[in-house]
Amino acid sequence: MKNIVINETVIQLRKICRLIAKVKAQQISYLPHYGHESLFFQNNGITTGIINNNKEIKIDLFNGLLLYYDNEYTQIIDLTDKDIYLKFRHLFSHPLEILQIDNLERLKLEDLEDYFGFISKANLSLEVFRSKLNGNFTLVHLWPDGFDLSVEWFTGIEDQQIGIGISPGDKDFSNAYLYVNPHPFNKGFLKEKLPIGIWNTSKWNGIKVEWYDLEKLYVKDISNIIYDLFDRTKTLFNYS
Numbered sequence: 001m002k003n004i005v006i007n008e009t010v011i012q013l014r015k016i017c018r019l020i021a022k023v024k025a026q027q028i029s030y031l032p033h034y035g036h037e038s039l040f041f042q043n044n045g046i047t048t049g050i051i052n053n054n055k056e057i058k059i060d061l062f063n064g065l066l067l068y069y070d071n072e073y074t075q076i077i078d079l080t081d082k083d084i085y086l087k088f089r090h091l092f093s094h095p096l097e098i099l100q101i102d103n104l105e106r107l108k109l110e111d112l113e114d115y116f117g118f119i120s121k122a123n124l125s126l127e128v129f130r131s132k133l134n135g136n137f138t139l140v141h142l143w144p145d146g147f148d149l150s151v152e153w154f155t156g157i158e159d160q161q162i163g164i165g166i167s168p169g170d171k172d173f174s175n176a177y178l179y180v181n182p183h184p185f186n187k188g189f190l191k192e193k194l195p196i197g198i199w200n201t202s203k204w205n206g207i208k209v210e211w212y213d214l215e216k217l218y219v220k221d222i223s224n225i226i227y228d229l230f231d232r233t234k235t236l237f238n239y240s
Contacts, residue, residue: 009111
């Protein structure tokens with residue numbers, strides 16, 4: 001598949017997502033599992049979700065627009081236009097330097113379309129997987145720092161949990177991948193044979209499956225693979 005992590009448009013998109021996540025975190029109360037710092041993928045774009053029942057910041061990936069809704073009042077930034085940094089400075093009352101955002105550059109629509117193809121299938125696969133879960137678990141969050149989508153599932157026993165997510169790639173792994181991370185990790189887990197993917201112990205511990213082994217499958221089939229890997233991992237905690 002196309003290596004989207006080195007795509008300059010996706011790098012700029014990630015910067016913008018970090019910005020709007022910081023704006024969101026400054027306006028709402030602390031949420032469990034850092035939910036106040038997360039974003040979501042919905043329909044045609046990335047969103048903060050509703051903030052305090054009256055605001056939403058959304059990135060329309062189809063049209064390359066940032067939309068800032070405040071009740072019935074809407075402000076729009078064309079992210080494909082030049083000088084978007086200046087437009088962000090005008091839109092947000094907080095200095096962008098405080099938000100640690102600089103050097104924003106215009107986005108390319110064709111690159112956003114490629115990214116949309118990845119994130120829409122990844123998100124739906126995780127949502128279908130999530131619908132099969134029982135017990136305590138999170139929403140499907142989009143994390144601006146890692147730019148991965150993930151669900152966290154909790155056994156309810158001390159700090160045991162399993163993170164299930166899909167990354168577009170990062171500084172350590174250039175290609176997109178699925179991960180299943182049990183915590184705390186036990187080296188004995190490595191004895192468990194996997195139907196797909198490998199046990200990764202570099203930078204983080206858990207199951208890693210290359211996205212190119214999944215991307216051409218139907219969403220239902222991807223979600224079944226994710227659930228099988230999750231279920232195998234869950235039994236390693238002696239949880240049933």
